[in-house]
Amino acid sequence: MEQRVNIKFCFKLGKTATETHEMLVKAYGVDAVSKKCVFEWFKRFRDGKEDVKDEPRSGRPPTSTTPDNIERVRRMLADDRRLSLRMIAEELKISLDSVSNIIREHLQKRKEKGLRFSDIAQIQQRVTRVLRAIPKEAFADSFQQLYNRCQKCIVTNGDYFECQ
Numbered sequence: 001m002e003q004r005v006n007i008k009f010c011f012k013l014g015k016t017a018t019e020t021h022e023m024l025v026k027a028y029g030v031d032a033v034s035k036k037c038v039f040e041w042f043k044r045f046r047d048g049k050e051d052v053k054d055e056p057r058s059g060r061p062p063t064s065t066t067p068d069n070i071e072r073v074r075r076m077l078a079d080d081r082r083l084s085l086r087m088i089a090e091e092l093k094i095s096l097d098s099v100s101n102i103i104r105e106h107l108q109k110r111k112e113k114g115l116r117f118s119d120i121a122q123i124q125q126r127v128t129r130v131l132r133a134i135p136k137e138a139f140a141d142s143f144q145q146l147y148n149r150c151q152k153c154i155v156t157n158g159d160y161f162e163c164q
Helices: 002-013 017-031 035-046 067-079 085-092 096-106 120-133 136-155
Strands: none
Touching (some): 002 017, 067 085, 067 096
């Protein structure tokens, strides 16, 4: 919402969509909205729309994207990040689209595969954002699990092997 207000402000100042996007990238870094999004909002403002809120949509409200399902998907991914969308959908008995929506919109997770970065600063920004999104409890749990495995190796004189 904040970036939409900024887009509207730039539009009112007579900036171009490209200039506006460049300023958003400078201010928000990797969290800036896409250039396509800026152009879409410029079109809305040119067409006379003043509100920066999404327009109401018709159709029935979502029934699969419930707080309970969001939490269940979050827990499943925390337990095993390699789960496919199909496996999660089958387990929860909801559609692939619903699982994808929960992961992308509610858990703010995206496939990081194939991203291109122009410089080290962009990589650092992305990594910092991703790491900050991980709950502190998850880090603590990971380190506790690592410590427990190291202890087992020590106790068994290195003969410990764990298979998943």
